[in-house]
Amino acid sequence: MRNERDSMGEMAVPDDALYGASTQRAVLNFPISGTPLPAAFIHALGLVKAACALANEELGLLDPGKSRLIQQVAQEIAEGKLDAHFPLDVFQTGSATSTNMNANEVIANRASQLSSQPIGSKKPLHPNDDVNLGQSSNDIIPTVLHVSVALALKESLVPALDALAVALTKKSEAWSGLVKIGRTHLMDATPLTLGQEFSGYAAQVNKAAARCRRGITTLSELAVGGTAVGTGINTHEAFGGTVARILTQKTGLNFLEADNHFEAQGARDDCVEVAGLLVAVAASLTKIANDIRLLGSGPRAGFGELKLPATQPGSSIMPGKVNPVMSEMLVQVGLYVEGLCHTVQRAGREGHFELNVTLPLMAHCLLESIRCLANAVRTFNEQCIAGLEADAERCRELVDRSLMLVTALNPHIGYDNAASVAKEALTSGKTLRQVVLDRKLMDAASLDQALEPLSMTKPGASGLAGGGG
Numbered sequence: 001m002r003n004e005r006d007s008m009g010e011m012a013v014p015d016d017a018l019y020g021a022s023t024q025r026a027v028l029n030f031p032i033s034g035t036p037l038p039a040a041f042i043h044a045l046g047l048v049k050a051a052c053a054l055a056n057e058e059l060g061l062l063d064p065g066k067s068r069l070i071q072q073v074a075q076e077i078a079e080g081k082l083d084a085h086f087p088l089d090v091f092q093t094g095s096a097t098s099t100n101m102n103a104n105e106v107i108a109n110r111a112s113q114l115s116s117q118p119i120g121s122k123k124p125l126h127p128n129d130d131v132n133l134g135q136s137s138n139d140i141i142p143t144v145l146h147v148s149v150a151l152a153l154k155e156s157l158v159p160a161l162d163a164l165a166v167a168l169t170k171k172s173e174a175w176s177g178l179v180k181i182g183r184t185h186l187m188d189a190t191p192l193t194l195g196q197e198f199s200g201y202a203a204q205v206n207k208a209a210a211r212c213r214r215g216i217t218t219l220s221e222l223a224v225g226g227t228a229v230g231t232g233i234n235t236h237e238a239f240g241g242t243v244a245r246i247l248t249q250k251t252g253l254n255f256l257e258a259d260n261h262f263e264a265q266g267a268r269d270d271c272v273e274v275a276g277l278l279v280a281v282a283a284s285l286t287k288i289a290n291d292i293r294l295l296g297s298g299p300r301a302g303f304g305e306l307k308l309p310a311t312q313p314g315s316s317i318m319p320g321k322v323n324p325v326m327s328e329m330l331v332q333v334g335l336y337v338e339g340l341c342h343t344v345q346r347a348g349r350e351g352h353f354e355l356n357v358t359l360p361l362m363a364h365c366l367l368e369s370i371r372c373l374a375n376a377v378r379t380f381n382e383q384c385i386a387g388l389e390a391d392a393e394r395c396r397e398l399v400d401r402s403l404m405l406v407t408a409l410n411p412h413i414g415y416d417n418a419a420s421v422a423k424e425a426l427t428s429g430k431t432l433r434q435v436v437l438d439r440k441l442m443d444a445a446s447l448d449q450a451l452e453p454l455s456m457t458k459p460g461a462s463g464l465a466g467g468g469g
Helices: 022-030 039-058 064-078 097-114 128-133 138-176 194-217 240-251 261-265 269-295 324-351 359-385 392-401 404-413 415-428 433-440 444-450 454-459
Strands: 001-006 009-013 179-184 187-193
Touching: 001 022, 001 359, 001 404, 001 454, 009 022, 022 097, 039 064, 039 097, 039 138, 039 240, 064 097, 064 128, 138 194, 138 240, 138 261, 138 269, 138 359, 179 194, 179 392, 179 454, 187 433, 187 454, 240 261, 240 444, 269 324, 269 359, 269 454, 324 359, 404 415, 404 433, 404 444, 404 454, 415 433
Parallel strands: none
Antiparallel strands: 001 009, 179 187
């Protein structure tokens, strides 16, 4: 152990730690969950610290040599090279001041190492006066929250969703002519093609990706420049805008200084909005996963219209059983994400006066949601959608047995007659065709044309007029 000093006095710090006294106090104060803040948050913190140093240099407030040192170490943080030196628990001070100081101390001590000065000497960099120049935890941590979540959406979740949408579109195109029975209220309905059904899934995922892109835009305003309560005390008036410009250049995302710093620090409505978008994404993916596992149910006592890839044995007691485990995985991730995002929505209410004090928890919940969704989507795509096959024979069998083809007869024999035909076919075991011909309601040629399933899947098909499903 070595002794370091902060404003509260001396503190023994592990010799191999690059953090200092303030961080060590927080380590001892918050032995709560054992879960540190997400690595993506720490890496974004490094990115923001580098941008702040360069901004202070450009504004003539920081010596270029000190700026270069801060940027060098901050880049190491951004690249994940110093993750081991960020031990603090998610459940800590609600402003994450401890994590901001953690970064300040790591940068200062690493700079001492690089400059052949003793760790803890605060030479050549002071963690507060130099590394934290023009900043407060109250504006830096909300800034990092926005930057980290926006980057995670851009680099992780959006590409995963885009790839899944492409895969679903390919399935839709391959199955464009494969007619199957539709289902509404879990009951037989009129036919559609399997391609049409999958085109709906592809559209859902495309919309999910679009929602994530909207989330990136929602997070574009940054709190940096507001310092303690939004007034910008102890910082240059151009500091926030300069940092936003630098971050835009470094990330390729369009960041800008918040229009109103009091909103940017006192409220976390933007994060609540993104949580809502993620809930919509999770709900969409859950619907798709459930449909696919139901359509693949069987192999003999279920729908059996899809053949799901076998990924692992499904039972420890029933030999040969294979389960839809990839769908089950995605459903569970959806439930998990909805819970995490509900926490974010509740945390958004904790913006008392000039600061929301649930920032570390929000960061954990949003970044964990994105991480799990992205991994789940990639896995579902690779392990389920890629190997998904259609059972054309089974699809045709269910179409032929369906009584809802009678809907196409409405324009020819009327709704009441069609309903009567369907009831007789159900009770007698006859086909719709047999009943109609027995009653001499239509001639055979016209009937065969009206009951052709593929024709019912196209716009303008007969039988589309009338009531609901």
